[in-house]
Amino acid sequence: MPELPPHHPPVGRSKPAERIRAAGARATPARIRVLELLTAAASPQSHHEIELALGADSLDRVTLYRVLDWLVEAGLAVKHVDERRVWRFALASGGEHGGHAHFRCDCCSRVYCLDVPAPQPPDLPRGFTLARAELDLTGRCAVCNRSVK
């Protein structure tokens, strides 16, 4: 097994196992596989989509929920509800989906990353604290529009 190179890549880009240990937890197969999968994903993934992607030798349902929750707690992932009341998970801001807007298809529920910058956070009433400001776009995607032409 090769030595680590003298200079590690930045944490946000290091290997899954390292990133998990850096967050103070054990690098288990479950966490590694899920983190790899989210890293490769082109859009936010639902629990169900991840289960399918993991294939036959999937994790236990509950374990997957716990892995996903841990990734969020650890700051490695973010989760949002989609218009079907399902959580969708993506790498956290340092990762992929922090700086741009997303489009959610009402019909197929797919999520698309757009080349639209995140909106300017507005002033809030006294006493409020902002965690997140997102431009939320919904409608029908090209795929669905074609099939109902």
Added chain:
Amino acid sequence: MPELPPHHPPVGRSKPAERIRAAGARATPARIRVLELLTAAASPQSHHEIELALGADSLDRVTLYRVLDWLVEAGLAVKHVDERRVWRFALASGGEHGGHAHFRCDCCSRVYCLDVPAPQPPDLPRGFTLARAELDLTGRCAVCNRSVK
């Protein structure tokens, strides 16, 4: 019972029963009460909140779901999921909550109407059609911030 005045008010503002019949359905007590309630509501309401507001002589749970769904189908209301994966209902765009942004508290899940104009809808990729563009703000509200001081 007094006669109708010679000029009706515009449909969007007429009495609940009229608005319901104008949408081609029967003006039942269930629909009238729920529509009145949404008209008076200061922010988008969940199924549960509406049940509580209706009080002891509430509707059947399922009937309330069906009334709410009908209101949406008929274009009289809009529904969105909140961060707890619960549907929230508000009068449709002609109504109250079309022209401004909302703040959702991650802690208590309340929805606040803000004095921030709705965002400019951006250009979408070819083949996509936009149904809704919303500025989605989340964080902690003043009430929750006070109680955890």
Added chain:
DNA sequence: TTGTACTTGCAACAGCGTTGCATTTGCATC
């Protein structure tokens, strides 16, 4: 290699919403 706290898997559960079906009711028509 060993010990232990952290993870996992399984079963049971909970919340929110939906479906099927028998009964009731708004309202168009007479």
Added chain:
DNA sequence: GATGCAAATGCAACGCTGTTGCAAGTACAA
């Protein structure tokens, strides 16, 4: 005002997404 019927309701059973409790297994520090 009475009549008839499609539309709306109430109730029970169900489904999907996510959670909790607990015994068994495992990563990794020592």
